[in-house]
Amino acid sequence: MNFEHTEDRRMLADTLNRYVAEQYGFEARNRIAQSAEGYSAAQWAQFAELGAVGALFSEADGGYGGAGFDLAVVFESLGRGLVVEPLLGSAVLAGGAIARAGSEAQRELLPALIDGSTIAAFAHGEPESGYALAHVATSARRADNGWVLNGAKAVVLQGEAASLFVVSARTSGAQTDEQGLSLFLVPAATPGLTVRGLPAIDGGRVAELSLANVTVPADALLGAEGQAFATIEHAVGRGVLALCAEALGAMDVARQATLEYLQTRKQFGVPIGSFQALQHRMADVLLEIEQARSAVINAAAAVDGDDRIAREKALSAAKFTIGRVGTLVAEESIQLHGGIGMTWELPLSHYAKRLVMIDHQLGDEDFHLERYIALGKEIAA
Structure with a gap:
């Protein structure tokens, strides 16, 4: 197997490495990481313009990459500058879930994620779940023509900056079952959703989410009910x-x-x-x-x-x-x-x-x- 990067990936790596070295210096990074926002909107827009976000999505999703080696190229460059902008939470985790399971209408959200005009967050981990992916206590029940969500989420990357959350909830099964998990698109302004921001120990911000009778429409369900694992x-x-x-x-x-x-x-x-x-x-x-x-x-x-x-x-x-x-x-x-x-x-x-x-x-x-x-x-x- 040939492990050499394609010319396009080498060019992207060179561009990102040069930008990080010249425009994302240590002092600038620390100011951003310790700021009240925990990231820079201007830097976020610049990374999107450079193609760092688009490289994380396939052509079918509106990007121009999306393969494993595209992720590796982008994030190795980001690691060199300790970049805190929300590429992991918004593009890889939340954006990846929407790209994989979203309906045609839901996938229309992807261009805004790619150009940086929308920040999404992946709200899956919970205070008691540890690292177990199937451990979800947050519940979702049908009500009228939609769903009602109740529960809590922890360590949501850049949750304060997000205007949209991809939230996991249990629609059936026991608390640790792989079956019965569902994903929902929840706008940040939805009544009953509380976002509490916290500084991360290594810079940037995370958030705790509280969902108290959060009501979303039926089309907020991402993918098939109970099959989100x-x-x-x-x-x-x-x-x-x-x-x-x-x-x-x-x-x-x-x-x-x-x-x-x-x-x-x-x-x-x-x-x-x-x-x-x-x-x-x-x-x-x-x-x-x-x-x-x-x-x-x-x-x-x-x-x-x-x-x-x-x-x-x-x-x-x-x-x-x-x-x-x-x-x-x-x-x-x-x-x-x-x-x-x-x-x-x-x-x-x-x-x-x-x-x-x-x-x-x-x-x-x-x-x-x-x-x-x-x-x-x-x-x-």
Whole structure:
């Protein structure tokens, strides 16, 4: 298999890398990440204009990419700048669910997501659900000509900025059943929907949603009633790939910053990078990053496949590897910098924090290792 990117993807990567380096510097990023909005509307519009959002959707959906390697290219570039704009929540998770399960009328929302004029959010995780995709307590019941939703959602990416939510709710079955899950399109202004924003530990904003007798029309149902688990799994799987690629970009920056520090910091009159023990540690870091890169390539190649087990195993393998290697890179980079590595003013500390937090998004290292094993048992059975 040829793993070299197409010319279009290389051009997109070059464009995004150059833009992030020149227009999304560390100080600008921190101002955006710590702002009341948690993102920049101007930067969001610029990323849409550059084609970063369109690359995440297929031509049939109004984009010009949408394949696993398109996601990998975009998010690796975003990871280099610790970009906090809502590409993951709006385009990959919410937009991916609408593209996969939406009716013709619902899919008319996609152009506005692609051009950045609308921000959507994927409201699936709940306070008690952990990482289990099927664990949904939020309920939806039929009423008159629509649906009434009740429940709560947690850690909704850029929820305050969203004008539309893709909300999961249980229409039948027990609280942890895969069957009986449904998805609904809920405008942010719907009565009974309360959005409470919170700062994320690594920058940006998340939100908690409370749904108290939220009434939506019958055509708000996304896909078939009770059959949303496959759509949720597919959207979250693409989100996992995006996070893994983002981590690769962040790891590359952390590695390069550490190498530069080792080449300039002197002790006993010589650069500390000349010490063999430190060279061995950096060699181990480099090898681990390349191992992680291979896992991400494998996941990008598998994410568009029809074999569910193979696809999900590749994604869990990549997320497990990224969780382990990302933590290693964060720890080694900080230790090799010494005390300065933990200071707020040094970009490295923010990259380390983001790498650790990526491990906890959409399933951590332990969760995906257990899931990989469970998927293997499904094959054996």
